[in-house]
């Protein structure tokens with residue numbers, strides 16, 4: 001195995017500490033890149049990663065791979081799962097990696113004491129890859145409006161007037177609407193200045 005500590009340090013810098021999620025995310029990221037034949041020490045412009053959870057693990061994957069939401073190379077799928085898919089945009093090759101223990105009951109522990117955390121981190125660093133991770137070759141159908149690069153299309157919501165990029169509008173009763181106006185937004189306007 002590559003020297004994992006080098007990558008755990010990246011995670012620590014980005015996330016603030018090395019918790020169990022950072023170790024899992026780091027191992028998932030290293031395994032994914034290895035499967036795609038990519039070197040995590042160099043910039044991989046063709047790497048895109050779909051992360052299936054917004055927890056510690058996601059930060060490790062960002063720190064190790066260099067993918068970011070702003071470059072459109074990080075896609076967030078709100079599945080609540082310890083899993084991520086690594087896609088090589090130049091070849092279309094993709095691999096989904098999930099934590100093997102997400103399929104079984106976790107061991108009972110006295111919740112999150114510091115000592116326990118350290119032991120979990122140590123265990124997760126040591127455990128062989130075939131026990132920790134499930135690796136599946138997959139296909140990802142990435143749309144032309146999801147790839148990095150200049151936006152190819154823009155429209156305006158007929159309800160709120162705001163600009164919408166990348167074909168995220170919806171047509172409802174013949175009107176072009178943003179998702180907030182079509183489905184109801186996650187926020188409630190209190191006052192417009």
Ligand SMILES: [Zn+2]
Nearest residue numbers: 019021022056
């Ligand atoms: Zn954490």
Ligand SMILES: [Zn+2]
Nearest residue numbers: 157160178181
């Ligand atoms: Zn709107």
